[in-house]
Amino acid sequence: MAEETQPRWESKLIAExxxxxxxxxxxxxxxxxxxxKLLPTLDMCQQVEGVPGQPGLVRYVASTTFGDGSDPSKIKWANERLIVMDPNDKCFSYEVLDNNIGLKSYxxxxxxMPMNDQDDKMVGCMIExxxxxxxxxxxxGQDMMSFFDFCLQSMAKKIESAIQETSG
Known part of the structure; x- marks a missing residue:
């Protein structure tokens, strides 16, 4: 009997x-x-292998936010590999290699990107x-999108605050 495949989850989230x-x-x-430094749900993000800023760089991320940090079995973690880094287009792509969160493919x-008003004047930017x-x-799927949207909005607020502190 053929295995039934579920549709993949796809989403695009925006923070202004x-x-x-x-x-x-x-x-x-x-x-x-x-x-x-940007994500309140993460306790650690460190380089495991590779060259900073170059495809192939692998990072280890870990969080005790969703469990008891004193119990190692409750720490949620993932190894993620940088696939593409494009400073000109201000974007990067990465994939999850290994994790204990349940991600099989991610x-x-x-x-x-710049954010413009109706007169095409730049009024800020968006993180997608x-x-x-x-x-x-x-x-x-909605649970994952809601969680990632929370993470993205938190990161955007932290970046906005940091920029205001350095320029104000």
Whole structure:
């Protein structure tokens, strides 16, 4: 009997930053191992192998937010590999290699783009987080999108605050 395949989950999430330019926002995102400084749900993000900023770089991310940090079996973690880094287009793509979260296949792209008003005047920028993933047992697709949207909005607020502090 053939195995029934579920449709892959795909989503594109947007965070709007009023004021900052893509050039001001990009430095916070182009460091692939800086994620724990932006994401309140992560305790650790460190380089495992590879060259910073180059495809092939692997990072280890871990969180105790969703469990008891004193119990190693409750720590959620993933190894993620940088696939593409394009500073000119201010975007990068990565894939999850190994994890204990239940992801079997996950590829994401993060992109920073200008945001213009009706008169085509730049008024800030957008961070776009798009991903394709196989369904995760115990999660609904909407659960994953809601969680990632929370992460993206949190990152955007942290970046906005950091830019305001340095320029104000």
């Amino acid at each position: 930053l009023k004021g900052p330019t893509p050039g001001q926002v990009w430095p916070f995102l182009e460091d692939f191992c800086y994620l724990h 590829v994401a792209t993060i992109r920073v 987080w798009s991903f394709v993933a196989d369904p995760v047992e115990g999660w609904g």
